[in-house]
Amino acid sequence: MNTLTRETRDGDRAQAEREQFVAPPASLAESPDRYTLEIEMPGVKKDGLEISVENNELTIVGRRSLPEVHGTLVHREIRTENFRRTFELDPSIDADKISAKIDQGLVTLTLPKAEHVRPRKIAVA
Amino acid sequence: MDLIRYQASDWPLWSALDRWSSLRDELNSFFEMPFWSSFARAGQLFSGWSPALDLYESNNDVVAVVELPGMRKEDIDISLHDGTLTISGERKREITGGEKAQRTERYVGTFRRSITLPTRVDANKVSATYQDGILKVTLPKAEEAKPKQIPVN
Secondary structure (H helix, E strand, O other): OOOOOEEOOOHHHHHHOOOOEEOOOEEEEEEOOEEEEEEEOOOEEEEEEEEEEEOOEEEEEEEEOOOOOOOEEEEOOOOOOEEEEEEEOOOOEOHHHOEEEEEOOEEEEEEEEOHHHOOOOOOOO | OOOOOOOOOOOOHHHHHHHHHHHHHHHHHHHOOHHHHHHHHOOOOOOOEOOOEEEEEOOOEEEEEEEOOOOOHHHEEEEEEOOEEEEEEEEOOOOOOOOEEEEEOOOOEEEEEEEEOOOOEOHHHOEEEEEOOEEEEEEEEOHHHOOOOOOOO
16 A cells, blocks of 8 residues: 555657646655645646546646736746646545645645545444 | 667668657656756755746836745745845745655745846836746836937937
8 A cells, every 4th residue: 555646657648649748846745544746837727727537547737827928038947838747546546536726836636545445443342 | 758669770870860869859858857957946055946937128127937836925035136136935844744745846945046137127116926826026127227219300
Protein backbone atom coordinates (compact mmCIF):
# COMPACT_ATOMS: atom_id res chain seq x y z
CA MET A 1 0.00 0.00 0.00
CA ASN A 2 3.05 2.24 -0.07
CA THR A 3 2.93 2.82 -3.80
CA LEU A 4 2.26 6.44 -4.62
CA THR A 5 0.25 7.80 -7.47
CA ARG A 6 2.82 7.41 -10.19
CA GLU A 7 3.33 9.94 -12.87
CA THR A 8 2.90 8.81 -16.44
CA ARG A 9 4.57 10.50 -19.37
CA ASP A 10 2.22 10.33 -22.27
CA GLY A 11 4.17 12.54 -24.64
CA ASP A 12 2.97 10.57 -27.64
CA ARG A 13 -0.60 11.44 -27.06
CA ALA A 14 0.10 15.09 -26.26
CA GLN A 15 2.03 15.36 -29.50
CA ALA A 16 -0.75 13.70 -31.44
CA GLU A 17 -3.03 16.45 -30.25
CA ARG A 18 -0.57 18.92 -31.76
CA GLU A 19 -0.53 21.15 -28.77
CA GLN A 20 2.45 22.09 -26.68
CA PHE A 21 1.96 21.79 -22.95
CA VAL A 22 4.18 22.58 -20.05
CA ALA A 23 4.27 20.32 -16.97
CA PRO A 24 3.49 22.36 -13.84
CA PRO A 25 5.05 21.61 -10.42
CA ALA A 26 2.97 19.29 -8.24
CA SER A 27 3.13 18.13 -4.63
CA LEU A 28 1.51 15.02 -3.27
CA ALA A 29 0.76 14.16 0.33
CA GLU A 30 -0.69 10.96 1.74
CA SER A 31 -2.80 10.52 4.83
CA PRO A 32 -4.46 7.31 6.07
CA ASP A 33 -7.73 7.98 4.25
CA ARG A 34 -6.71 10.05 1.20
CA TYR A 35 -4.10 11.57 -1.07
CA THR A 36 -3.91 15.32 -1.62
CA LEU A 37 -2.42 16.53 -4.88
CA GLU A 38 -1.55 20.20 -5.37
CA ILE A 39 -0.68 21.50 -8.83
CA GLU A 40 0.42 25.05 -9.65
CA MET A 41 -1.51 26.51 -12.54
CA PRO A 42 -1.21 30.30 -12.39
CA GLY A 43 -3.50 32.08 -14.83
CA VAL A 44 -6.02 29.23 -14.98
CA LYS A 45 -9.62 29.95 -14.03
CA LYS A 46 -12.17 27.36 -12.96
CA ASP A 47 -13.62 27.04 -16.46
CA GLY A 48 -10.16 26.52 -17.95
CA LEU A 49 -9.58 23.43 -15.88
CA GLU A 50 -10.24 19.93 -17.27
CA ILE A 51 -9.78 16.92 -15.04
CA SER A 52 -10.43 13.42 -16.34
CA VAL A 53 -9.86 9.82 -15.33
CA GLU A 54 -9.48 7.25 -18.07
CA ASN A 55 -8.01 3.75 -17.78
CA ASN A 56 -6.92 4.51 -14.26
CA GLU A 57 -4.99 7.54 -15.47
CA LEU A 58 -5.67 10.97 -14.08
CA THR A 59 -5.16 13.88 -16.48
CA ILE A 60 -5.23 17.52 -15.45
CA VAL A 61 -5.23 20.16 -18.18
CA GLY A 62 -5.23 23.85 -17.37
CA ARG A 63 -5.88 26.42 -20.08
CA ARG A 64 -4.48 29.79 -19.20
CA SER A 65 -6.17 33.12 -19.52
CA LEU A 66 -3.27 35.42 -18.76
CA PRO A 67 -4.02 39.08 -18.02
CA GLU A 68 -3.90 41.34 -21.02
CA VAL A 69 -1.20 43.95 -20.75
CA HIS A 70 -0.78 46.87 -23.09
CA GLY A 71 2.75 47.65 -24.12
CA THR A 72 5.87 45.93 -25.37
CA LEU A 73 7.25 42.86 -23.63
CA VAL A 74 10.74 43.83 -22.48
CA HIS A 75 11.57 40.85 -20.27
CA ARG A 76 10.07 37.36 -20.39
CA GLU A 77 10.20 34.44 -17.99
CA ILE A 78 6.58 33.28 -17.95
CA ARG A 79 5.76 30.54 -20.41
CA THR A 80 2.50 30.93 -22.28
CA GLU A 81 1.75 27.26 -23.02
CA ASN A 82 -1.17 25.56 -21.32
CA PHE A 83 -0.54 23.12 -18.49
CA ARG A 84 -0.92 19.36 -18.56
CA ARG A 85 0.05 16.66 -16.13
CA THR A 86 -0.90 12.98 -15.91
CA PHE A 87 -0.71 10.50 -13.06
CA GLU A 88 -1.42 6.81 -12.75
CA LEU A 89 -3.90 6.28 -9.96
CA ASP A 90 -2.95 4.01 -7.12
CA PRO A 91 -5.39 1.06 -6.94
CA SER A 92 -6.38 2.13 -3.43
CA ILE A 93 -7.99 5.34 -4.75
CA ASP A 94 -11.73 5.50 -5.22
CA ALA A 95 -11.85 7.29 -8.59
CA ASP A 96 -15.54 8.15 -8.25
CA LYS A 97 -14.90 10.25 -5.18
CA ILE A 98 -12.09 12.47 -6.46
CA SER A 99 -12.85 16.14 -5.90
CA ALA A 100 -11.03 19.27 -7.01
CA LYS A 101 -10.91 23.00 -6.41
CA ILE A 102 -8.87 25.87 -7.78
CA ASP A 103 -7.93 28.91 -5.77
CA GLN A 104 -5.50 31.59 -6.92
CA GLY A 105 -4.01 29.31 -9.57
CA LEU A 106 -3.49 26.39 -7.22
CA VAL A 107 -5.39 23.21 -8.05
CA THR A 108 -6.06 20.97 -5.05
CA LEU A 109 -7.30 17.44 -5.72
CA THR A 110 -8.56 15.23 -2.94
CA LEU A 111 -8.30 11.54 -3.81
CA PRO A 112 -10.05 9.47 -1.13
CA LYS A 113 -8.97 5.90 -0.60
CA ALA A 114 -11.54 3.19 -1.09
CA GLU A 115 -13.42 2.12 2.01
CA HIS A 116 -11.80 -1.34 2.12
CA VAL A 117 -8.22 -0.04 2.30
CA ARG A 118 -8.75 2.56 5.01
CA PRO A 119 -7.40 1.71 8.42
CA ARG A 120 -10.11 0.86 10.88
CA LYS A 121 -10.30 0.04 14.48
CA ILE A 122 -11.95 -3.14 15.49
CA ALA A 123 -13.67 -2.93 18.81
CA VAL A 124 -13.04 -5.79 21.14
CA ALA A 125 -16.36 -7.07 22.41
CA MET B 1 7.83 12.52 -27.58
CA ASP B 2 8.80 9.09 -28.81
CA LEU B 3 11.99 7.54 -27.58
CA ILE B 4 13.80 6.05 -30.56
CA ARG B 5 15.21 2.66 -29.75
CA TYR B 6 18.86 2.15 -30.55
CA GLN B 7 19.22 -0.15 -33.52
CA ALA B 8 21.89 -1.80 -35.69
CA SER B 9 23.88 0.66 -37.78
CA ASP B 10 22.68 -0.31 -41.26
CA TRP B 11 20.62 2.86 -41.43
CA PRO B 12 21.27 5.39 -44.18
CA LEU B 13 22.96 8.62 -43.13
CA TRP B 14 19.87 10.81 -43.30
CA SER B 15 18.00 8.71 -40.81
CA ALA B 16 20.96 8.96 -38.44
CA LEU B 17 20.56 12.74 -38.61
CA ASP B 18 16.91 12.33 -37.92
CA ARG B 19 17.83 10.31 -34.86
CA TRP B 20 20.00 13.15 -33.60
CA SER B 21 17.24 15.67 -33.92
CA SER B 22 14.99 13.40 -31.94
CA LEU B 23 17.68 13.07 -29.28
CA ARG B 24 17.82 16.85 -29.14
CA ASP B 25 14.04 16.95 -28.62
CA GLU B 26 14.42 14.43 -25.81
CA LEU B 27 17.04 16.57 -24.12
CA ASN B 28 14.97 19.70 -24.55
CA SER B 29 11.94 18.08 -23.02
CA PHE B 30 14.08 16.83 -20.16
CA PHE B 31 15.21 20.35 -19.32
CA GLU B 32 11.64 21.57 -19.59
CA MET B 33 10.62 19.34 -16.71
CA PRO B 34 9.51 21.28 -13.63
CA PHE B 35 12.57 20.47 -11.57
CA TRP B 36 14.99 22.07 -14.00
CA SER B 37 13.03 25.17 -14.76
CA SER B 38 12.52 25.94 -11.10
CA PHE B 39 16.17 25.09 -10.39
CA ALA B 40 17.25 27.60 -13.01
CA ARG B 41 15.13 30.28 -11.40
CA ALA B 42 16.29 29.68 -7.85
CA GLY B 43 18.56 32.51 -6.76
CA GLN B 44 22.22 31.81 -6.09
CA LEU B 45 22.75 33.87 -2.94
CA PHE B 46 19.23 34.07 -1.66
CA SER B 47 18.13 30.84 -0.02
CA GLY B 48 14.45 31.07 -0.96
CA TRP B 49 12.81 30.73 -4.34
CA SER B 50 12.16 33.22 -7.15
CA PRO B 51 8.92 33.38 -9.11
CA ALA B 52 8.84 33.95 -12.89
CA LEU B 53 8.32 37.55 -13.98
CA ASP B 54 7.42 39.32 -17.23
CA LEU B 55 7.94 43.03 -17.74
CA TYR B 56 6.04 45.22 -20.18
CA GLU B 57 6.58 48.84 -21.13
CA SER B 58 4.09 51.19 -22.77
CA ASN B 59 4.14 54.96 -23.28
CA ASN B 60 2.63 55.60 -19.86
CA ASP B 61 3.34 52.54 -17.71
CA VAL B 62 5.72 49.80 -16.78
CA VAL B 63 3.86 46.60 -15.88
CA ALA B 64 5.29 43.59 -14.03
CA VAL B 65 3.44 40.26 -14.20
CA VAL B 66 4.52 37.63 -11.66
CA GLU B 67 3.44 33.99 -11.28
CA LEU B 68 2.57 33.40 -7.64
CA PRO B 69 0.09 30.53 -7.46
CA GLY B 70 -1.60 29.64 -4.19
CA MET B 71 -0.73 32.73 -2.18
CA ARG B 72 -2.75 34.89 0.11
CA LYS B 73 -2.84 38.56 -0.83
CA GLU B 74 -1.60 39.54 2.63
CA ASP B 75 1.54 37.42 2.22
CA ILE B 76 2.84 39.36 -0.81
CA ASP B 77 5.06 42.42 -0.29
CA ILE B 78 5.81 44.88 -3.06
CA SER B 79 8.47 47.54 -2.63
CA LEU B 80 10.19 50.09 -4.81
CA HIS B 81 13.62 51.41 -4.03
CA ASP B 82 16.09 53.28 -6.26
CA GLY B 83 14.38 52.17 -9.46
CA THR B 84 14.32 48.53 -8.40
CA LEU B 85 11.03 46.73 -7.92
CA THR B 86 11.11 43.94 -5.35
CA ILE B 87 8.36 41.39 -4.80
CA SER B 88 8.81 39.20 -1.76
CA GLY B 89 6.85 37.16 0.73
CA GLU B 90 6.33 33.77 2.16
CA ARG B 91 4.32 30.79 1.09
CA LYS B 92 3.21 28.81 4.08
CA ARG B 93 3.35 25.05 4.15
CA GLU B 94 -0.24 23.89 4.22
CA ILE B 95 0.18 20.19 4.77
CA THR B 96 -1.56 19.37 7.99
CA GLY B 97 -0.59 16.86 10.64
CA GLY B 98 -1.15 13.21 9.77
CA GLU B 99 -0.14 13.72 6.16
CA LYS B 100 3.19 12.69 4.81
CA ALA B 101 4.72 14.19 1.69
CA GLN B 102 5.12 11.76 -1.21
CA ARG B 103 6.35 14.23 -3.79
CA THR B 104 7.34 17.84 -3.26
CA GLU B 105 7.94 19.98 -6.32
CA ARG B 106 6.21 23.13 -5.15
CA TYR B 107 8.35 25.64 -3.34
CA VAL B 108 7.34 26.73 0.11
CA GLY B 109 8.96 29.33 2.34
CA THR B 110 10.27 32.77 1.52
CA PHE B 111 10.65 34.11 -2.00
CA ARG B 112 12.12 37.26 -3.48
CA ARG B 113 12.26 38.67 -6.97
CA SER B 114 13.86 41.98 -7.91
CA ILE B 115 14.06 43.74 -11.22
CA THR B 116 15.60 47.04 -12.28
CA LEU B 117 12.98 49.14 -14.00
CA PRO B 118 13.84 50.52 -17.44
CA THR B 119 12.63 54.05 -16.64
CA ARG B 120 11.72 56.24 -13.69
CA VAL B 121 8.26 55.65 -12.27
CA ASP B 122 5.93 57.57 -9.99
CA ALA B 123 6.18 55.62 -6.72
CA ASN B 124 2.98 57.17 -5.37
CA LYS B 125 0.84 55.83 -8.18
CA VAL B 126 1.88 52.17 -8.16
CA SER B 127 -1.05 49.75 -8.05
CA ALA B 128 -1.32 45.97 -7.94
CA THR B 129 -3.91 43.24 -8.48
CA TYR B 130 -3.75 39.54 -7.61
CA GLN B 131 -6.02 37.17 -9.51
CA ASP B 132 -5.82 33.48 -10.48
CA GLY B 133 -2.38 33.29 -8.90
CA ILE B 134 -0.98 36.08 -11.09
CA LEU B 135 0.27 39.32 -9.56
CA LYS B 136 0.13 42.34 -11.83
CA VAL B 137 1.93 45.50 -10.71
CA THR B 138 1.27 48.67 -12.71
CA LEU B 139 3.88 51.41 -12.30
CA PRO B 140 2.97 54.68 -14.05
CA LYS B 141 6.02 56.37 -15.57
CA ALA B 142 7.28 59.59 -14.05
CA GLU B 143 6.28 62.63 -16.09
CA GLU B 144 9.83 63.27 -17.25
CA ALA B 145 10.19 59.69 -18.48
CA LYS B 146 7.13 59.77 -20.74
CA PRO B 147 7.76 60.27 -24.44
CA LYS B 148 6.96 63.81 -25.61
CA GLN B 149 5.73 64.90 -28.96
CA ILE B 150 7.49 68.06 -30.05
CA PRO B 151 5.44 70.01 -32.56
CA VAL B 152 7.28 71.42 -35.55
CA ASN B 153 6.37 75.01 -36.13
